[in-house]
Amino acid sequence: MKIIAIIPAHNEEQTIADVIKAAKGCSLLSEIIVVDDGSSDRTADIAKGQGVKVIVSPVNFGKGQALQLGTKNANGDLFLFLDADLINLKPEHLNQLIEPVLNKDYDMSVGAVDRSQISNILNKLFQKVESPFSGMRVIKRSFWESVPSKYKKGFYVESAITYLAKKRKLKVFPLVLDGVRHVTKEKKLGFIEGTKQRWLMNFQIIFINLALRLKKANG
Numbered sequence: 001m002k003i004i005a006i007i008p009a010h011n012e013e014q015t016i017a018d019v020i021k022a023a024k025g026c027s028l029l030s031e032i033i034v035v036d037d038g039s040s041d042r043t044a045d046i047a048k049g050q051g052v053k054v055i056v057s058p059v060n061f062g063k064g065q066a067l068q069l070g071t072k073n074a075n076g077d078l079f080l081f082l083d084a085d086l087i088n089l090k091p092e093h094l095n096q097l098i099e100p101v102l103n104k105d106y107d108m109s110v111g112a113v114d115r116s117q118i119s120n121i122l123n124k125l126f127q128k129v130e131s132p133f134s135g136m137r138v139i140k141r142s143f144w145e146s147v148p149s150k151y152k153k154g155f156y157v158e159s160a161i162t163y164l165a166k167k168r169k170l171k172v173f174p175l176v177l178d179g180v181r182h183v184t185k186e187k188k189l190g191f192i193e194g195t196k197q198r199w200l201m202n203f204q205i206i207f208i209n210l211a212l213r214l215k216k217a218n219g
Contacts, residue, residue, distance in 0.1 A: 002030040003098060003138075004076035008066035009084035010037040013046055015183055016084050020050040023082065025091035028098050033074055034084075037066040043084070063135070064157035071144060078102065079144060083135040085183045086113075093177045100173035101138045107170035108143070108161075111136035111177045134158060136177065143170070 005023045009016050016034065023032045032052040036044040038060030047054045055073055057066065071079055078101060080094065093111070100106040112134055135158060143165070151160030165172055 001078060001102065002076040003028055003078045003080060003102070004071075004074040005029050005032045005080040005082060005094075006067055006070035006074065007032070007034045007047075007082045007084050008037055008063050008070065008135075009034055009039065009043050009047070010060055010063075010066075011039045011041045011043060012084035013039075013041040013043045015086065016043050017046050017050060019082060019084055019086050019089055020047060020052055022086075022089040022091055022094065023080075024050070024052070026094040026098070027091075028095060028102065029080065030076060031074065033070045035066040035070040037061060037063070062153055064152035067157060068149070068152045071141070077141055078138055079141060080138050081135060083182065086136075087181045087183060088179045089177070090179075093180060096175060096177070097136065097138050101140070105171070106173040107140060108165055109138045109173040109175065110134050110162075111175055111180075113180050113182055114176055114178050137161070 005026075007016070007019060007023070012019075020032060020034065023029060034044075034047040034052055034054045036047065036054060036056045038057050044054055044056050053073075055069055057069060061069075067081060078098070080098060082089075082094075097109045097111050100109045137158075139161065144161075147157075147160055147164060151157060
């Protein structure tokens with residue numbers, strides 16, 4: 001069974017190399033594909049320097065469409081989706097994500113970042129609350145291709161995947177990736193722009209969840 005890592009990236013020159021190195025250290029992966037989603041920095045050049053396949057989009061279409069572009073150029077049975085701004089990601093974290101689905105016990109796995117440095121109770125809470133929106137997951141190609149294209153936009157995609165998985169009663173394995181963190185948007189973009197982008201992301205997540213709930217209520 002071929003497992004392909006898809007890493008959508010927009011202006012992630014500070015972290016993309018380390019994320020790729022973690023993926024390259026995972027023996028379960030057959031290929032690594034980075035989708036540079038209209039970056040204005042050196043993200044694509046750094047990724048190419050790591051010797052992996054890089055697809056460059058001239059326009060920033062958003063995360064969902066970047067994933068779609070990556071999967072269309074991947075010949076695999078399982079996809080490992082990874083965010084490009086992860087810190088402390090290691091090959092063993094990827095094994096933990098892949099094995100539940102590879103061994104056919106689960107249909108999908110979802111990894112949440114580690115918040116134990118704040119609180120163990122909060123860490124367990126975010127495993128349930130944050131996982132539906134997480135960008136770290138292993139998903140079967142057949143399931144991904146069944147997700148309507150209208151949901152593969154911006155940050156809609158994770159919520160749509162979670163909704164459809166629940167609707168179809170798929171077995172999902174959630175876990176916390178010990179020691180793994182995100183670079184905050186405020187740190188990457190500055191406080192004002194980072195806060196703006198965070199609220200835009202949250203708005204998209206809230207909007208799609210409300211839309212999906214309404215759809216469910218209306219049958």
